[in-house]
Amino acid sequence: MKIIDIDLVSFKVKSNMSATKWGYSEFGPETEKVQSFTRIKTDDGLEGYSEQGFPFYFYTPSQDEIEGLVKPLLLGEDPLDRERLWQLMSRHNRFPEGLVGNIDCALWDLAGKSAGMSVSRMLGRARGAIKAYASTAPNLGDPDDYAAHAVKCKEAGYTAYKVHANIFWDPRTRQPAPGRPAFPKEDVKICAAVREAVGNDMVLMLDPWGVYNLEESIWVGKEIEQLGYYFLEHPMHERLVEPYRKLCAELTIPVCGPELAPGGPFVRAEWALQHATDIGRTDVNFGGITGVKKTVDMYESLGMKCEIHVGGSGNAQILAATVEDTCEYYERGLLTLDMVHTLTAPYLKEPVDPMDEHGYVSLPNGPGLGVELDWDYISSHSVDD
Ligand SMILES: [Mg+2]
Structure with a gap:
Protein backbone atom coordinates (compact mmCIF):
# COMPACT_ATOMS: atom_id res chain seq x y z
CA MET A 1 0.00 0.00 0.00
CA SER A 118 -10.40 -0.16 16.01
CA VAL A 119 -7.09 1.52 16.83
CA SER A 120 -7.46 0.35 20.43
CA ARG A 121 -7.82 -3.27 19.24
CA MET A 122 -4.64 -2.86 17.20
CA LEU A 123 -2.84 -1.47 20.26
CA GLY A 124 -4.39 -4.14 22.47
CA ARG A 125 -7.72 -3.30 24.09
CA ALA A 126 -7.85 -2.92 27.86
CA ARG A 127 -11.45 -1.75 28.42
CA GLY A 128 -14.61 -0.51 26.76
CA ALA A 129 -15.70 2.18 29.21
CA ILE A 130 -13.96 4.76 31.37
CA LYS A 131 -14.90 7.05 34.24
CA ALA A 132 -15.54 10.61 33.10
CA TYR A 133 -15.03 13.87 34.89
CA ALA A 134 -16.95 17.06 34.20
CA SER A 135 -14.45 19.76 33.27
CA THR A 136 -15.77 23.30 33.69
CA ALA A 137 -15.13 26.23 31.44
CA PRO A 138 -13.23 28.98 33.28
CA ASN A 139 -14.72 32.21 34.64
CA LEU A 140 -18.21 30.85 35.24
CA GLY A 141 -19.08 33.25 38.05
CA ASP A 142 -19.39 33.18 41.84
CA PRO A 143 -18.65 30.22 44.11
CA ASP A 144 -22.41 29.58 44.27
CA ASP A 145 -22.59 29.29 40.47
CA TYR A 146 -19.86 26.63 40.44
CA ALA A 147 -21.46 24.82 43.39
CA ALA A 148 -24.86 24.62 41.66
CA HIS A 149 -23.22 23.40 38.45
CA ALA A 150 -21.25 20.72 40.29
CA VAL A 151 -24.48 19.44 41.86
CA LYS A 152 -26.12 19.26 38.41
CA CYS A 153 -23.15 17.29 37.11
CA LYS A 154 -23.31 14.91 40.06
CA GLU A 155 -27.03 14.37 39.41
CA ALA A 156 -26.21 13.60 35.75
CA GLY A 157 -23.99 10.74 36.91
CA TYR A 158 -20.48 12.21 37.09
CA THR A 159 -18.35 10.90 39.94
CA ALA A 160 -15.64 13.52 39.42
CA TYR A 161 -15.56 17.27 38.68
CA LYS A 162 -12.68 19.55 37.70
CA VAL A 163 -12.76 23.26 38.40
CA HIS A 164 -11.27 25.80 36.02
CA ALA A 165 -11.74 28.89 38.18
CA ASN A 166 -10.55 32.42 37.35
CA ILE A 167 -8.23 32.20 34.36
CA PHE A 168 -7.00 35.50 32.93
CA TRP A 169 -10.09 36.96 34.60
CA ASP A 170 -10.62 39.34 37.53
CA PRO A 171 -13.60 37.97 39.52
CA ARG A 172 -14.05 41.32 41.31
CA THR A 173 -14.36 43.51 38.22
CA ARG A 174 -15.60 40.65 35.96
CA GLN A 175 -13.20 41.85 33.30
CA PRO A 176 -10.35 40.07 31.47
CA ALA A 177 -7.08 40.07 33.42
CA PRO A 178 -4.59 38.27 31.19
CA GLY A 179 -1.36 36.97 32.70
CA ARG A 180 -0.59 38.05 36.24
CA PRO A 181 -1.78 38.63 38.94
CA ALA A 182 -3.87 35.54 39.59
CA PHE A 183 -6.71 35.28 42.11
CA PRO A 184 -5.85 32.29 44.31
CA LYS A 185 -8.04 33.28 47.28
CA GLU A 186 -11.11 33.62 45.08
CA ASP A 187 -10.24 30.31 43.39
CA VAL A 188 -10.07 28.51 46.74
CA LYS A 189 -13.47 29.97 47.70
CA ILE A 190 -14.90 28.37 44.55
CA CYS A 191 -13.22 25.04 45.44
CA ALA A 192 -14.64 25.19 48.98
CA ALA A 193 -18.17 25.97 47.76
CA VAL A 194 -18.04 23.03 45.33
CA ARG A 195 -16.87 20.62 48.04
CA GLU A 196 -19.57 21.87 50.42
CA ALA A 197 -22.25 21.40 47.75
CA VAL A 198 -21.36 17.91 46.46
CA GLY A 199 -20.26 16.32 49.74
CA ASN A 200 -17.25 14.09 50.27
CA ASP A 201 -18.05 11.29 47.83
CA MET A 202 -17.26 13.20 44.62
CA VAL A 203 -13.68 13.36 43.32
CA LEU A 204 -12.63 16.99 42.79
CA MET A 205 -9.68 18.56 41.01
CA LEU A 206 -8.44 22.12 40.33
CA ASP A 207 -6.77 23.37 37.14
CA PRO A 208 -5.57 27.01 37.38
CA TRP A 209 -4.09 26.75 33.85
CA GLY A 210 -0.66 28.02 34.82
CA VAL A 211 -1.64 31.38 36.34
CA TYR A 212 0.01 31.02 39.79
CA ASN A 213 3.57 31.61 40.94
CA LEU A 214 5.32 29.07 43.20
CA GLU A 215 4.17 30.63 46.49
CA GLU A 216 0.56 30.76 45.34
CA SER A 217 0.74 27.19 44.05
CA ILE A 218 2.01 25.95 47.42
CA TRP A 219 -0.69 27.89 49.30
CA VAL A 220 -3.54 26.75 47.03
CA GLY A 221 -2.27 23.16 47.02
CA LYS A 222 -2.36 23.02 50.83
CA GLU A 223 -5.81 24.64 50.94
CA ILE A 224 -7.44 22.26 48.47
CA GLU A 225 -5.71 19.32 50.09
CA GLN A 226 -7.65 20.27 53.25
CA LEU A 227 -10.79 20.22 51.10
CA GLY A 228 -10.04 16.65 50.02
CA TYR A 229 -9.20 17.49 46.40
CA TYR A 230 -7.56 14.73 44.33
CA PHE A 231 -4.96 16.74 42.37
CA LEU A 232 -3.69 20.20 41.49
CA GLU A 233 -3.14 20.44 37.74
CA HIS A 234 -0.83 22.76 35.81
CA PRO A 235 -0.66 25.55 38.41
CA MET A 236 2.40 27.37 36.95
CA HIS A 237 3.91 28.19 33.57
CA GLU A 238 5.24 24.88 32.29
CA ARG A 239 8.67 26.14 31.30
CA LEU A 240 9.41 26.29 35.05
CA VAL A 241 10.65 22.78 35.75
CA GLU A 242 12.63 23.56 38.92
CA PRO A 243 9.70 25.38 40.62
CA TYR A 244 7.53 22.36 39.79
CA ARG A 245 10.12 20.11 41.44
CA LYS A 246 10.00 22.31 44.55
CA LEU A 247 6.19 22.32 44.49
CA CYS A 248 6.00 18.52 44.34
CA ALA A 249 8.43 18.28 47.26
CA GLU A 250 6.37 20.78 49.28
CA LEU A 251 2.88 19.36 48.72
CA THR A 252 1.22 16.10 49.71
CA ILE A 253 -1.60 16.53 47.18
CA PRO A 254 -0.44 15.23 43.76
CA VAL A 255 0.61 17.74 41.10
CA CYS A 256 -0.60 16.85 37.57
CA GLY A 257 1.27 17.90 34.42
CA PRO A 258 2.86 18.97 32.19
CA GLU A 259 -0.10 19.56 29.91
CA LEU A 260 1.34 21.98 27.37
CA ALA A 261 5.12 21.55 27.58
CA PRO A 262 6.41 20.72 24.09
CA GLY A 263 8.54 17.63 23.56
CA GLY A 264 6.02 14.79 23.90
CA PRO A 265 7.36 11.61 25.56
CA PHE A 266 10.94 12.92 25.67
CA VAL A 267 10.24 16.01 27.78
CA ARG A 268 7.70 14.17 29.95
CA ALA A 269 10.34 11.57 30.79
CA GLU A 270 12.65 14.38 31.96
CA TRP A 271 9.91 15.93 34.13
CA ALA A 272 9.24 12.52 35.69
CA LEU A 273 12.95 11.94 36.40
CA GLN A 274 13.18 15.43 37.93
CA HIS A 275 10.20 14.58 40.21
CA ALA A 276 8.61 17.75 38.81
CA THR A 277 5.20 16.05 38.57
CA ASP A 278 3.30 13.33 40.43
CA ILE A 279 0.65 12.52 37.79
CA GLY A 280 1.63 12.84 34.11
CA ARG A 281 -0.41 14.47 31.37
CA THR A 282 -0.49 14.50 27.59
CA ASP A 283 -2.79 14.28 24.55
CA VAL A 284 -2.56 13.54 20.83
CA ASN A 285 -1.35 17.08 20.06
CA PHE A 286 1.96 15.88 21.53
CA GLY A 287 3.02 13.27 18.99
CA GLY A 288 -0.26 11.60 18.05
CA ILE A 289 -1.32 8.12 19.07
CA THR A 290 2.23 6.82 18.57
CA GLY A 291 3.69 9.57 20.80
CA VAL A 292 0.98 9.31 23.48
CA LYS A 293 1.33 5.52 23.67
CA LYS A 294 5.07 5.91 24.24
CA THR A 295 4.36 8.54 26.92
CA VAL A 296 1.69 6.49 28.71
CA ASP A 297 3.91 3.39 28.72
CA MET A 298 6.80 5.46 30.10
CA TYR A 299 4.63 6.71 32.99
CA GLU A 300 3.29 3.19 33.62
CA SER A 301 6.81 1.78 33.85
CA LEU A 302 7.65 4.43 36.46
CA GLY A 303 4.54 3.53 38.47
CA MET A 304 2.96 6.91 37.68
CA LYS A 305 -0.53 7.75 36.51
CA CYS A 306 -1.15 9.82 33.38
CA GLU A 307 -4.32 11.86 33.05
CA ILE A 308 -5.12 12.32 29.35
CA HIS A 309 -5.87 15.94 28.42
CA VAL A 310 -9.26 16.62 26.74
CA GLY A 311 -11.43 14.07 24.92
CA GLY A 312 -11.70 13.32 21.23
CA SER A 313 -11.41 10.17 19.17
CA GLY A 314 -7.61 9.75 19.26
CA ASN A 315 -7.35 10.15 23.01
CA ALA A 316 -10.32 7.78 23.44
CA GLN A 317 -8.43 5.04 21.55
CA ILE A 318 -5.41 5.43 23.85
CA LEU A 319 -7.66 5.26 26.91
CA ALA A 320 -9.33 2.10 25.58
CA ALA A 321 -5.87 0.50 25.25
CA THR A 322 -4.65 1.52 28.75
CA VAL A 323 -5.62 0.21 32.18
CA GLU A 324 -7.39 2.37 34.77
CA ASP A 325 -4.39 2.15 37.13
CA THR A 326 -2.45 4.25 34.59
CA CYS A 327 -5.08 6.45 32.90
CA GLU A 328 -8.06 6.85 35.20
CA TYR A 329 -10.36 9.46 33.64
CA TYR A 330 -11.85 10.79 30.41
CA GLU A 331 -12.03 14.62 30.47
CA ARG A 332 -15.49 15.80 29.37
CA GLY A 333 -15.76 19.50 28.67
CA LEU A 334 -15.41 22.33 28.71
CA LEU A 335 -18.84 22.78 30.29
CA THR A 336 -20.61 26.09 30.85
CA LEU A 337 -23.21 26.55 33.60
CA ASP A 338 -26.06 25.41 31.33
CA MET A 339 -24.22 22.27 30.14
CA VAL A 340 -23.66 18.93 31.83
CA HIS A 341 -22.81 17.08 28.60
CA THR A 342 -20.40 17.91 25.79
CA LEU A 343 -21.83 19.09 22.48
CA THR A 344 -21.88 16.62 19.60
CA ALA A 345 -20.20 18.06 16.52
CA PRO A 346 -22.84 18.52 13.77
CA TYR A 347 -20.74 16.61 11.23
CA LEU A 348 -20.59 13.43 13.35
CA LYS A 349 -23.33 10.79 13.23
CA GLU A 350 -22.65 9.75 16.82
CA PRO A 351 -21.09 11.56 19.80
CA VAL A 352 -17.47 10.60 20.46
CA ASP A 353 -17.99 10.32 24.21
CA PRO A 354 -21.52 9.16 25.19
CA MET A 355 -21.82 8.92 29.01
CA ASP A 356 -24.17 6.68 30.99
CA GLU A 357 -25.97 7.56 34.22
CA HIS A 358 -23.11 6.08 36.27
CA GLY A 359 -20.60 8.53 34.79
CA TYR A 360 -18.88 6.13 32.38
CA VAL A 361 -18.02 7.04 28.78
CA SER A 362 -18.32 4.26 26.18
CA LEU A 363 -15.11 4.10 24.18
CA PRO A 364 -15.44 3.78 20.38
CA ASN A 365 -14.90 0.36 18.82
CA GLY A 366 -15.54 0.93 15.09
CA PRO A 367 -12.74 0.60 12.51
CA GLY A 368 -9.85 3.04 12.87
CA LEU A 369 -10.61 5.98 15.15
CA GLY A 370 -14.25 4.89 15.21
CA VAL A 371 -15.58 8.25 14.00
CA GLU A 372 -18.75 8.16 11.88
CA LEU A 373 -18.65 11.22 9.67
CA ASP A 374 -21.81 12.77 8.23
CA TRP A 375 -20.65 13.42 4.68
MG1 LIG B 1 -5.47 21.65 32.08
Whole structure:
Protein backbone atom coordinates (compact mmCIF):
# COMPACT_ATOMS: atom_id res chain seq x y z
CA MET A 1 0.00 0.00 0.00
CA LYS A 2 1.22 3.49 -0.89
CA ILE A 3 0.10 7.02 0.03
CA ILE A 4 -1.06 8.75 -3.16
CA ASP A 5 -2.62 11.99 -1.85
CA ILE A 6 -3.00 14.09 1.29
CA ASP A 7 -5.41 17.01 1.62
CA LEU A 8 -7.54 18.97 4.05
CA VAL A 9 -11.30 18.48 4.29
CA SER A 10 -12.69 21.87 5.36
CA PHE A 11 -16.25 22.85 6.19
CA LYS A 12 -18.23 25.37 8.23
CA VAL A 13 -19.53 24.78 11.74
CA LYS A 14 -21.14 27.01 14.34
CA SER A 15 -19.55 27.22 17.75
CA ASN A 16 -19.71 29.46 20.80
CA MET A 17 -16.10 28.69 21.77
CA SER A 18 -13.30 30.98 20.58
CA ALA A 19 -9.60 31.38 21.27
CA THR A 20 -8.76 34.65 23.01
CA LYS A 21 -5.92 36.79 21.72
CA TRP A 22 -3.80 35.76 24.71
CA GLY A 23 -4.19 32.09 24.00
CA TYR A 24 -6.88 30.27 25.93
CA SER A 25 -10.43 29.53 24.84
CA GLU A 26 -13.58 31.15 26.16
CA PHE A 27 -17.30 30.90 25.51
CA GLY A 28 -19.28 33.70 23.90
CA PRO A 29 -21.84 34.29 21.16
CA GLU A 30 -22.15 31.54 18.53
CA THR A 31 -20.13 32.28 15.40
CA GLU A 32 -19.36 30.43 12.17
CA LYS A 33 -15.92 28.80 12.01
CA VAL A 34 -14.02 26.57 9.64
CA GLN A 35 -13.25 23.03 10.85
CA SER A 36 -10.68 20.93 8.99
CA PHE A 37 -9.21 17.47 9.20
CA THR A 38 -6.45 15.79 7.24
CA ARG A 39 -7.33 13.08 4.71
CA ILE A 40 -4.71 10.53 3.59
CA LYS A 41 -5.54 8.49 0.47
CA THR A 42 -3.89 5.26 -0.66
CA ASP A 43 -3.51 3.46 -3.96
CA ASP A 44 -5.92 0.72 -2.85
CA GLY A 45 -8.77 3.17 -2.24
CA LEU A 46 -8.57 3.53 1.55
CA GLU A 47 -8.77 6.89 3.33
CA GLY A 48 -7.65 7.82 6.83
CA TYR A 49 -8.82 10.94 8.69
CA SER A 50 -7.34 12.88 11.58
CA GLU A 51 -10.78 14.01 12.83
CA GLN A 52 -10.79 14.59 16.61
CA GLY A 53 -14.19 16.26 17.13
CA PHE A 54 -14.90 19.36 19.16
CA PRO A 55 -13.39 21.39 20.78
CA PHE A 56 -11.17 23.56 18.61
CA TYR A 57 -8.13 22.61 20.65
CA PHE A 58 -6.56 20.08 18.32
CA TYR A 59 -3.86 21.08 15.87
CA THR A 60 -5.12 21.85 12.37
CA PRO A 61 -2.53 21.90 9.59
CA SER A 62 -2.41 24.77 7.13
CA GLN A 63 -2.56 24.14 3.40
CA ASP A 64 1.07 25.33 3.25
CA GLU A 65 2.09 22.67 5.78
CA ILE A 66 0.30 19.93 3.82
CA GLU A 67 1.95 21.03 0.56
CA GLY A 68 5.38 22.03 1.90
CA LEU A 69 6.06 19.53 4.69
CA VAL A 70 3.65 16.60 4.73
CA LYS A 71 3.36 15.68 1.06
CA PRO A 72 7.10 15.77 0.29
CA LEU A 73 7.78 13.43 3.22
CA LEU A 74 4.83 11.03 2.97
CA LEU A 75 3.74 10.67 -0.67
CA GLY A 76 4.76 7.26 -1.99
CA GLU A 77 5.38 5.84 1.50
CA ASP A 78 3.68 2.77 2.98
CA PRO A 79 1.15 4.22 5.50
CA LEU A 80 1.49 1.11 7.68
CA ASP A 81 5.10 2.07 8.50
CA ARG A 82 3.79 4.30 11.29
CA GLU A 83 6.79 4.06 13.59
CA ARG A 84 9.27 4.82 10.80
CA LEU A 85 7.16 7.76 9.60
CA TRP A 86 6.71 9.03 13.20
CA GLN A 87 10.49 9.00 13.66
CA LEU A 88 10.97 10.90 10.39
CA MET A 89 8.35 13.51 11.31
CA SER A 90 9.39 13.98 14.94
CA ARG A 91 13.07 14.39 14.00
CA HIS A 92 12.19 16.90 11.25
CA ASN A 93 13.20 20.38 12.41
CA ARG A 94 10.24 22.12 10.74
CA PHE A 95 7.43 19.68 11.66
CA PRO A 96 5.46 21.21 14.55
CA GLU A 97 4.66 18.64 17.22
CA GLY A 98 0.92 19.10 16.68
CA LEU A 99 1.36 18.40 12.98
CA VAL A 100 3.14 15.12 13.79
CA GLY A 101 0.15 14.26 16.00
CA ASN A 102 -2.39 15.18 13.34
CA ILE A 103 -0.76 13.08 10.63
CA ASP A 104 -0.07 10.17 12.98
CA CYS A 105 -3.76 10.01 13.96
CA ALA A 106 -4.77 9.87 10.28
CA LEU A 107 -2.24 7.06 9.69
CA TRP A 108 -3.68 5.06 12.62
CA ASP A 109 -7.22 5.64 11.32
CA LEU A 110 -6.11 4.31 7.93
CA ALA A 111 -4.36 1.30 9.47
CA GLY A 112 -7.43 0.43 11.53
CA LYS A 113 -9.68 0.63 8.49
CA SER A 114 -7.22 -1.51 6.55
CA ALA A 115 -7.29 -4.16 9.28
CA GLY A 116 -11.04 -3.82 9.93
CA MET A 117 -10.57 -3.08 13.61
CA SER A 118 -10.40 -0.16 16.01
CA VAL A 119 -7.09 1.52 16.83
CA SER A 120 -7.46 0.35 20.43
CA ARG A 121 -7.82 -3.27 19.24
CA MET A 122 -4.64 -2.86 17.20
CA LEU A 123 -2.84 -1.47 20.26
CA GLY A 124 -4.39 -4.14 22.47
CA ARG A 125 -7.72 -3.30 24.09
CA ALA A 126 -7.85 -2.92 27.86
CA ARG A 127 -11.45 -1.75 28.42
CA GLY A 128 -14.61 -0.51 26.76
CA ALA A 129 -15.70 2.18 29.21
CA ILE A 130 -13.96 4.76 31.37
CA LYS A 131 -14.90 7.05 34.24
CA ALA A 132 -15.54 10.61 33.10
CA TYR A 133 -15.03 13.87 34.89
CA ALA A 134 -16.95 17.06 34.20
CA SER A 135 -14.45 19.76 33.27
CA THR A 136 -15.77 23.30 33.69
CA ALA A 137 -15.13 26.23 31.44
CA PRO A 138 -13.23 28.98 33.28
CA ASN A 139 -14.72 32.21 34.64
CA LEU A 140 -18.21 30.85 35.24
CA GLY A 141 -19.08 33.25 38.05
CA ASP A 142 -19.39 33.18 41.84
CA PRO A 143 -18.65 30.22 44.11
CA ASP A 144 -22.41 29.58 44.27
CA ASP A 145 -22.59 29.29 40.47
CA TYR A 146 -19.86 26.63 40.44
CA ALA A 147 -21.46 24.82 43.39
CA ALA A 148 -24.86 24.62 41.66
CA HIS A 149 -23.22 23.40 38.45
CA ALA A 150 -21.25 20.72 40.29
CA VAL A 151 -24.48 19.44 41.86
CA LYS A 152 -26.12 19.26 38.41
CA CYS A 153 -23.15 17.29 37.11
CA LYS A 154 -23.31 14.91 40.06
CA GLU A 155 -27.03 14.37 39.41
CA ALA A 156 -26.21 13.60 35.75
CA GLY A 157 -23.99 10.74 36.91
CA TYR A 158 -20.48 12.21 37.09
CA THR A 159 -18.35 10.90 39.94
CA ALA A 160 -15.64 13.52 39.42
CA TYR A 161 -15.56 17.27 38.68
CA LYS A 162 -12.68 19.55 37.70
CA VAL A 163 -12.76 23.26 38.40
CA HIS A 164 -11.27 25.80 36.02
CA ALA A 165 -11.74 28.89 38.18
CA ASN A 166 -10.55 32.42 37.35
CA ILE A 167 -8.23 32.20 34.36
CA PHE A 168 -7.00 35.50 32.93
CA TRP A 169 -10.09 36.96 34.60
CA ASP A 170 -10.62 39.34 37.53
CA PRO A 171 -13.60 37.97 39.52
CA ARG A 172 -14.05 41.32 41.31
CA THR A 173 -14.36 43.51 38.22
CA ARG A 174 -15.60 40.65 35.96
CA GLN A 175 -13.20 41.85 33.30
CA PRO A 176 -10.35 40.07 31.47
CA ALA A 177 -7.08 40.07 33.42
CA PRO A 178 -4.59 38.27 31.19
CA GLY A 179 -1.36 36.97 32.70
CA ARG A 180 -0.59 38.05 36.24
CA PRO A 181 -1.78 38.63 38.94
CA ALA A 182 -3.87 35.54 39.59
CA PHE A 183 -6.71 35.28 42.11
CA PRO A 184 -5.85 32.29 44.31
CA LYS A 185 -8.04 33.28 47.28
CA GLU A 186 -11.11 33.62 45.08
CA ASP A 187 -10.24 30.31 43.39
CA VAL A 188 -10.07 28.51 46.74
CA LYS A 189 -13.47 29.97 47.70
CA ILE A 190 -14.90 28.37 44.55
CA CYS A 191 -13.22 25.04 45.44
CA ALA A 192 -14.64 25.19 48.98
CA ALA A 193 -18.17 25.97 47.76
CA VAL A 194 -18.04 23.03 45.33
CA ARG A 195 -16.87 20.62 48.04
CA GLU A 196 -19.57 21.87 50.42
CA ALA A 197 -22.25 21.40 47.75
CA VAL A 198 -21.36 17.91 46.46
CA GLY A 199 -20.26 16.32 49.74
CA ASN A 200 -17.25 14.09 50.27
CA ASP A 201 -18.05 11.29 47.83
CA MET A 202 -17.26 13.20 44.62
CA VAL A 203 -13.68 13.36 43.32
CA LEU A 204 -12.63 16.99 42.79
CA MET A 205 -9.68 18.56 41.01
CA LEU A 206 -8.44 22.12 40.33
CA ASP A 207 -6.77 23.37 37.14
CA PRO A 208 -5.57 27.01 37.38
CA TRP A 209 -4.09 26.75 33.85
CA GLY A 210 -0.66 28.02 34.82
CA VAL A 211 -1.64 31.38 36.34
CA TYR A 212 0.01 31.02 39.79
CA ASN A 213 3.57 31.61 40.94
CA LEU A 214 5.32 29.07 43.20
CA GLU A 215 4.17 30.63 46.49
CA GLU A 216 0.56 30.76 45.34
CA SER A 217 0.74 27.19 44.05
CA ILE A 218 2.01 25.95 47.42
CA TRP A 219 -0.69 27.89 49.30
CA VAL A 220 -3.54 26.75 47.03
CA GLY A 221 -2.27 23.16 47.02
CA LYS A 222 -2.36 23.02 50.83
CA GLU A 223 -5.81 24.64 50.94
CA ILE A 224 -7.44 22.26 48.47
CA GLU A 225 -5.71 19.32 50.09
CA GLN A 226 -7.65 20.27 53.25
CA LEU A 227 -10.79 20.22 51.10
CA GLY A 228 -10.04 16.65 50.02
CA TYR A 229 -9.20 17.49 46.40
CA TYR A 230 -7.56 14.73 44.33
CA PHE A 231 -4.96 16.74 42.37
CA LEU A 232 -3.69 20.20 41.49
CA GLU A 233 -3.14 20.44 37.74
CA HIS A 234 -0.83 22.76 35.81
CA PRO A 235 -0.66 25.55 38.41
CA MET A 236 2.40 27.37 36.95
CA HIS A 237 3.91 28.19 33.57
CA GLU A 238 5.24 24.88 32.29
CA ARG A 239 8.67 26.14 31.30
CA LEU A 240 9.41 26.29 35.05
CA VAL A 241 10.65 22.78 35.75
CA GLU A 242 12.63 23.56 38.92
CA PRO A 243 9.70 25.38 40.62
CA TYR A 244 7.53 22.36 39.79
CA ARG A 245 10.12 20.11 41.44
CA LYS A 246 10.00 22.31 44.55
CA LEU A 247 6.19 22.32 44.49
CA CYS A 248 6.00 18.52 44.34
CA ALA A 249 8.43 18.28 47.26
CA GLU A 250 6.37 20.78 49.28
CA LEU A 251 2.88 19.36 48.72
CA THR A 252 1.22 16.10 49.71
CA ILE A 253 -1.60 16.53 47.18
CA PRO A 254 -0.44 15.23 43.76
CA VAL A 255 0.61 17.74 41.10
CA CYS A 256 -0.60 16.85 37.57
CA GLY A 257 1.27 17.90 34.42
CA PRO A 258 2.86 18.97 32.19
CA GLU A 259 -0.10 19.56 29.91
CA LEU A 260 1.34 21.98 27.37
CA ALA A 261 5.12 21.55 27.58
CA PRO A 262 6.41 20.72 24.09
CA GLY A 263 8.54 17.63 23.56
CA GLY A 264 6.02 14.79 23.90
CA PRO A 265 7.36 11.61 25.56
CA PHE A 266 10.94 12.92 25.67
CA VAL A 267 10.24 16.01 27.78
CA ARG A 268 7.70 14.17 29.95
CA ALA A 269 10.34 11.57 30.79
CA GLU A 270 12.65 14.38 31.96
CA TRP A 271 9.91 15.93 34.13
CA ALA A 272 9.24 12.52 35.69
CA LEU A 273 12.95 11.94 36.40
CA GLN A 274 13.18 15.43 37.93
CA HIS A 275 10.20 14.58 40.21
CA ALA A 276 8.61 17.75 38.81
CA THR A 277 5.20 16.05 38.57
CA ASP A 278 3.30 13.33 40.43
CA ILE A 279 0.65 12.52 37.79
CA GLY A 280 1.63 12.84 34.11
CA ARG A 281 -0.41 14.47 31.37
CA THR A 282 -0.49 14.50 27.59
CA ASP A 283 -2.79 14.28 24.55
CA VAL A 284 -2.56 13.54 20.83
CA ASN A 285 -1.35 17.08 20.06
CA PHE A 286 1.96 15.88 21.53
CA GLY A 287 3.02 13.27 18.99
CA GLY A 288 -0.26 11.60 18.05
CA ILE A 289 -1.32 8.12 19.07
CA THR A 290 2.23 6.82 18.57
CA GLY A 291 3.69 9.57 20.80
CA VAL A 292 0.98 9.31 23.48
CA LYS A 293 1.33 5.52 23.67
CA LYS A 294 5.07 5.91 24.24
CA THR A 295 4.36 8.54 26.92
CA VAL A 296 1.69 6.49 28.71
CA ASP A 297 3.91 3.39 28.72
CA MET A 298 6.80 5.46 30.10
CA TYR A 299 4.63 6.71 32.99
CA GLU A 300 3.29 3.19 33.62
CA SER A 301 6.81 1.78 33.85
CA LEU A 302 7.65 4.43 36.46
CA GLY A 303 4.54 3.53 38.47
CA MET A 304 2.96 6.91 37.68
CA LYS A 305 -0.53 7.75 36.51
CA CYS A 306 -1.15 9.82 33.38
CA GLU A 307 -4.32 11.86 33.05
CA ILE A 308 -5.12 12.32 29.35
CA HIS A 309 -5.87 15.94 28.42
CA VAL A 310 -9.26 16.62 26.74
CA GLY A 311 -11.43 14.07 24.92
CA GLY A 312 -11.70 13.32 21.23
CA SER A 313 -11.41 10.17 19.17
CA GLY A 314 -7.61 9.75 19.26
CA ASN A 315 -7.35 10.15 23.01
CA ALA A 316 -10.32 7.78 23.44
CA GLN A 317 -8.43 5.04 21.55
CA ILE A 318 -5.41 5.43 23.85
CA LEU A 319 -7.66 5.26 26.91
CA ALA A 320 -9.33 2.10 25.58
CA ALA A 321 -5.87 0.50 25.25
CA THR A 322 -4.65 1.52 28.75
CA VAL A 323 -5.62 0.21 32.18
CA GLU A 324 -7.39 2.37 34.77
CA ASP A 325 -4.39 2.15 37.13
CA THR A 326 -2.45 4.25 34.59
CA CYS A 327 -5.08 6.45 32.90
CA GLU A 328 -8.06 6.85 35.20
CA TYR A 329 -10.36 9.46 33.64
CA TYR A 330 -11.85 10.79 30.41
CA GLU A 331 -12.03 14.62 30.47
CA ARG A 332 -15.49 15.80 29.37
CA GLY A 333 -15.76 19.50 28.67
CA LEU A 334 -15.41 22.33 28.71
CA LEU A 335 -18.84 22.78 30.29
CA THR A 336 -20.61 26.09 30.85
CA LEU A 337 -23.21 26.55 33.60
CA ASP A 338 -26.06 25.41 31.33
CA MET A 339 -24.22 22.27 30.14
CA VAL A 340 -23.66 18.93 31.83
CA HIS A 341 -22.81 17.08 28.60
CA THR A 342 -20.40 17.91 25.79
CA LEU A 343 -21.83 19.09 22.48
CA THR A 344 -21.88 16.62 19.60
CA ALA A 345 -20.20 18.06 16.52
CA PRO A 346 -22.84 18.52 13.77
CA TYR A 347 -20.74 16.61 11.23
CA LEU A 348 -20.59 13.43 13.35
CA LYS A 349 -23.33 10.79 13.23
CA GLU A 350 -22.65 9.75 16.82
CA PRO A 351 -21.09 11.56 19.80
CA VAL A 352 -17.47 10.60 20.46
CA ASP A 353 -17.99 10.32 24.21
CA PRO A 354 -21.52 9.16 25.19
CA MET A 355 -21.82 8.92 29.01
CA ASP A 356 -24.17 6.68 30.99
CA GLU A 357 -25.97 7.56 34.22
CA HIS A 358 -23.11 6.08 36.27
CA GLY A 359 -20.60 8.53 34.79
CA TYR A 360 -18.88 6.13 32.38
CA VAL A 361 -18.02 7.04 28.78
CA SER A 362 -18.32 4.26 26.18
CA LEU A 363 -15.11 4.10 24.18
CA PRO A 364 -15.44 3.78 20.38
CA ASN A 365 -14.90 0.36 18.82
CA GLY A 366 -15.54 0.93 15.09
CA PRO A 367 -12.74 0.60 12.51
CA GLY A 368 -9.85 3.04 12.87
CA LEU A 369 -10.61 5.98 15.15
CA GLY A 370 -14.25 4.89 15.21
CA VAL A 371 -15.58 8.25 14.00
CA GLU A 372 -18.75 8.16 11.88
CA LEU A 373 -18.65 11.22 9.67
CA ASP A 374 -21.81 12.77 8.23
CA TRP A 375 -20.65 13.42 4.68
CA ASP A 376 -23.97 15.04 3.79
CA TYR A 377 -23.28 17.73 6.40
CA ILE A 378 -19.64 18.08 5.35
CA SER A 379 -20.41 18.48 1.63
CA SER A 380 -23.32 20.84 2.21
CA HIS A 381 -21.19 23.06 4.47
CA SER A 382 -18.06 23.01 2.34
CA VAL A 383 -15.94 26.17 2.45
CA ASP A 384 -15.93 26.09 -1.34
CA ASP A 385 -19.71 26.78 -1.51
MG1 LIG B 1 -5.47 21.65 32.08
